[in-house]
Amino acid sequence: xxxxxxxxxxxxxxTIEGRLDSSTSGILEKKLLSLMDTGEKNFxxxxxxxxxxxxxxxxxxxxxxxxxxxxxxxxxxxxxxxNVKEVFDIAGFTDIFTIFATAEEALKDF
Amino acid sequence: xxxxEQLCKRYGSLTVxxxxxxxxxKGEIIxxxxxxxxxxxxxxxxxxxxEKPSGGSIYINNVDLLAKDTDVPKIRQKTxxxxxxxxxxxxxxxxxxxxxxxxxLLGKSKAEANQKSLELLKLVGLAEKAHSFPDELSGxxxxxxxxARCLAMEPEVILFDEPTSALDPTMVSEVLxxxxxxxxxxxxxxxxxxxxxxARNISTRVFYMDEGIIYEEGTPEQIFENPQREKTRAFxxxxxxxxxxxxxxxxxxxxxxxxxxxxxxxxxxxxxVCDHILLLVEETLLLQTDxxxxxxxxxxxxxxxxxxxRCEAAGEPVNPLAEGVQSDDIGLKLIQSRIEDxxxxxENHKNMLFFKVKSE
Numbered sequence: 001x002x003x004x005x006x007x008x009x010x011x012x013x014x015t016i017e018g019r020l021d022s023s024t025s026g027i028l029e030k031k032l033l034s035l036m037d038t039g040e041k042n043f044x045x046x047x048x049x050x051x052x053x054x055x056x057x058x059x060x061x062x063x064x065x066x067x068x069x070x071x072x073x074x075x076x077x078x079x080x081x082x083n084v085k086e087v088f089d090i091a092g093f094t095d096i097f098t099i100f101a102t103a104e105e106a107l108k109d110f
Numbered sequence: 111x112x113x114x115e116q117l118c119k120r121y122g123s124l125t126v127x128x129x130x131x132x133x134x135x136k137g138e139i140i141x142x143x144x145x146x147x148x149x150x151x152x153x154x155x156x157x158x159x160x161e162k163p164s165g166g167s168i169y170i171n172n173v174d175l176l177a178k179d180t181d182v183p184k185i186r187q188k189t190x191x192x193x194x195x196x197x198x199x200x201x202x203x204x205x206x207x208x209x210x211x212x213x214x215l216l217g218k219s220k221a222e223a224n225q226k227s228l229e230l231l232k233l234v235g236l237a238e239k240a241h242s243f244p245d246e247l248s249g250x251x252x253x254x255x256x257x258a259r260c261l262a263m264e265p266e267v268i269l270f271d272e273p274t275s276a277l278d279p280t281m282v283s284e285v286l287x288x289x290x291x292x293x294x295x296x297x298x299x300x301x302x303x304x305x306x307x308x309a310r311n312i313s314t315r316v317f318y319m320d321e322g323i324i325y326e327e328g329t330p331e332q333i334f335e336n337p338q339r340e341k342t343r344a345f346x347x348x349x350x351x352x353x354x355x356x357x358x359x360x361x362x363x364x365x366x367x368x369x370x371x372x373x374x375x376x377x378x379x380x381x382x383v384c385d386h387i388l389l390l391v392e393e394t395l396l397l398q399t400d401x402x403x404x405x406x407x408x409x410x411x412x413x414x415x416x417x418x419x420r421c422e423a424a425g426e427p428v429n430p431l432a433e434g435v436q437s438d439d440i441g442l443k444l445i446q447s448r449i450e451d452x453x454x455x456x457e458n459h460k461n462m463l464f465f466k467v468k469s470e
Contacts, residue, residue, distance in 0.1 A: 059440065
């Protein structure tokens, strides 16, 4: 898995490529927590290059959404691939998160 | 009629038959099935002493075959054998192949032997080949002659050792038809065969041999429709298995995934099914707390196309699927979406989870 971060306007865009699973979710968690420690509270997680997510990845998303909400920020998601969208639907995460078709669209919402 | 007790056969350090104990009554038709090298043919060959057993006993009509004073040639006459490779005398005509034994060993007159042999050739549909030589016959015809020759010795039981394995597929049915006819006539038979439909239709009992024993036996319905033991099920359903062992929490997820993907590819499972399996396996491992000894098994039933996944984890008894055990239900929801059925058992200090994987 590759993680790229980029500051855009009010949000930090995190692009994830590859698999977000029990082996890699810890890396994402660490990355997001360190960004939050520096005061970031708005995140756009772009999943256009992510083809797999397991519950380990979903838990990290849940954690960051809660922390961000406490800090009065928000976490938006964009460009879910079919596999990832299916897992979101099954886990009920499509109702928890605001999901956009593209990163550009999502950025307008911050 | 035939009884074996703790029959065993070893070749040096190799034990082919470990402990075969069984009883076969007159008129029974026993099909012996199982993977290669599990002692099926050796068992038959021991029954007429083509192989000398290393231990145990064989009784035919209550006569101990292995007793020193037993008239072995006389007993052997009662147990005819049909081989995979026919074993006809190439320099003798078909009729002479049939009459040789009755004249030399049963003391019959040539005329009597000829008449009986012609009747038998008629029975196997080869009366017009009486004066042909084996080389002039097809494989199926040779095997029918071999069966007729066996019958000429008036056996009480016939042992068939893979009678159709050396035949062209087009000739299998003619030989099986002859065996069927003998079955209808009440002949006691033991047939080592790979022809499962034949075994299912003709047998009164089926022996599944594995590990040098009769691993499971039953009626054809029991063995083919509802085998009870693991190896029988695997054989009947043509199960392909994948096994993986984990002994620490920092197991290599990607090495395991690569092996699962290779397994799926090898058995032509669609990529979507493979994705389902990868998620199911990862989610199942995420439910575990003790990683000291985890065995994973994925079984693909080629015959039916269904998949089963099993996870056995050492540790204190806890059903990870039970309500309230996990801190959230995300993993359980994902697992549920990938399976048709699940079971939990605690056995031999192991938490065992069984899943039937959704095929679509």
